[in-house]
Amino acid sequence: MNTSADQIKKIEAQEYEDLVSQTKPKPTLLKNCIWAFVIGGLICTLGQVILNYFIGQGLTKLDAGSATSVVLIFLAALFTGLGWYDVLGKHAGAGSIVPITGFANAIVASAMEFKREGYVFGVGARIFTVAGPTLVFGFAVSILIGLIKVVFS
Amino acid sequence: MSSLVTAFLVGGALCLIGQLVMDLTKPAITPGHILVGYISIGALLSGLGLYQPLVDLAGAGATVPLSGFGHTLTQGTLKAVEESGLLGAISGGVEASAAGITAAILFGYVAAVLFDPKG
Numbered sequence: 001m002n003t004s005a006d007q008i009k010k011i012e013a014q015e016y017e018d019l020v021s022q023t024k025p026k027p028t029l030l031k032n033c034i035w036a037f038v039i040g041g042l043i044c045t046l047g048q049v050i051l052n053y054f055i056g057q058g059l060t061k062l063d064a065g066s067a068t069s070v071v072l073i074f075l076a077a078l079f080t081g082l083g084w085y086d087v088l089g090k091h092a093g094a095g096s097i098v099p100i101t102g103f104a105n106a107i108v109a110s111a112m113e114f115k116r117e118g119y120v121f122g123v124g125a126r127i128f129t130v131a132g133p134t135l136v137f138g139f140a141v142s143i144l145i146g147l148i149k150v151v152f153s
Numbered sequence: 154m155s156s157l158v159t160a161f162l163v164g165g166a167l168c169l170i171g172q173l174v175m176d177l178t179k180p181a182i183t184p185g186h187i188l189v190g191y192i193s194i195g196a197l198l199s200g201l202g203l204y205q206p207l208v209d210l211a212g213a214g215a216t217v218p219l220s221g222f223g224h225t226l227t228q229g230t231l232k233a234v235e236e237s238g239l240l241g242a243i244s245g246g247v248e249a250s251a252a253g254i255t256a257a258i259l260f261g262y263v264a265a266v267l268f269d270p271k272g
Contacts, residue, residue, distance in 0.1 A: 028176075029173075029176050029177075032172050032176055033169050033172050033173065033176075035172075036165075036168045036169050036171065036172035037165040037166065037168060037169040037172075038165065039168070040164055040165050040167065040168025040169070040171075040218070041160075041161040041162065041164050041165025041166075041168070041214075042161065042165075043164065043217060044160045044161060044163070044164025044165070044211075044213050044214045044217045044218070045157050045160050045161045045164070045213075045214075047160065047164070047213035047214075047216070047217035048156055048157050048160035048161075048212050048213035048214065049157065050213075051212060051213045051216075052156065062249075065216055065225070066252035066253060067252070068213065068216070068217075069216075069217075069222075069252060069253040069256065070252050070253065070256040072217065073253065073256045073257050073260055073261075074256065074260050077257075077260035077261055077263070077264035078260075078264060080264060080268075081264040081265070081267060081268030082268065083268075083270075083271035086271070093171075093172050093175065093176075094168050094169070094170075094171030094172035094174075094175055094187060095165075095168040095172065097168075097171060097184045097187050097188065098167060098168045098171040098187060098188075098191055098218045098219060098220075099164070099168070099217045099218055099219070100217055100218070100219060100221070100222060100253065101217075102184070102187075102188065102219070103188055103219055103222070103257060104257055104260065104261060106184065106185065106188065107257055107258075107261035107265075108260075108261050108264045108265050108268075109270075111261060111262065111265035112264075112265045112268060112269065112270045113270055115265070115266075115269070119266060123262060123265045123266060124262065126265075127258060127261050127262060127265070129185075130184075130185045130188060131257065131258075131261075133185065133188075133189050134185075134188045134189050134192050134219070135192075135254070137189045137192060137193045138192035138193060138196055138222065138223050138226050138246070139226065139246055139247075140193075141192075141193050141196035141197055141200075141223065141226075141227070142196045142199075142200075142223070142226035142227040142229075142230045142245075142246040143230060143242055143243060143246065145196065145197070145199075145200035145227050145230060145231065146227075146230035146231060146233070146234045146241065146242030146243075146245060146246075147239075147242050148200075149231055149234045149242070150234055150238060150239050150242055153234075
């Protein structure tokens, strides 16, 4: 009696786990993707509004792009400091990481955590915890492409 | 108005790809890896001439994601190589991205000093 009851319980538990693994990840993945798409899309739309404004002010496309980055970075740094960006990030995932605002967020968030190590080697150094590797690899790839152009032209 | 729609769709799609990479490989891929990956792949695609069409189509939808920052680095480097050869390969990327990098360091430092972490 006891063993068969245990068996039933085991089978039920196994079936339950199977059921959970079948159903649970998919809605989460779908939900995460929708959040990432919508929030990421909205941040880029905000960028386009700012870009259109600067182009309307007579800036060249290149300068308007730079100015847009500066404004977005400023907003992201401010919202990270206020704790609002992390609230957004909890739902938005990659939607709040991939845009340049996510780059600014990573800088402020890691620097803020290390304030007690001082303003020079705490905040000043930890600014580059994520920004450092990002710039290293960005520069490495672009310089490599530049060198290839030097060789082949 | 249409520039806003394409910016939303393409920018959203680029973020969606990042979310798929994070969710389907976790926990190996961190947000830091996503940033490094996007800037590198953006710089690479730009060198192959594949990123500019996306920028022409989607504007901020392609330049606001960090892959657009990689595109800025590569285009700045290539332009500087045309003007000053080997030296340009070294200086061009930072020249083109100076505003963004300096803003990130300046605003990042000031915000980290002024505010304390929440929770």
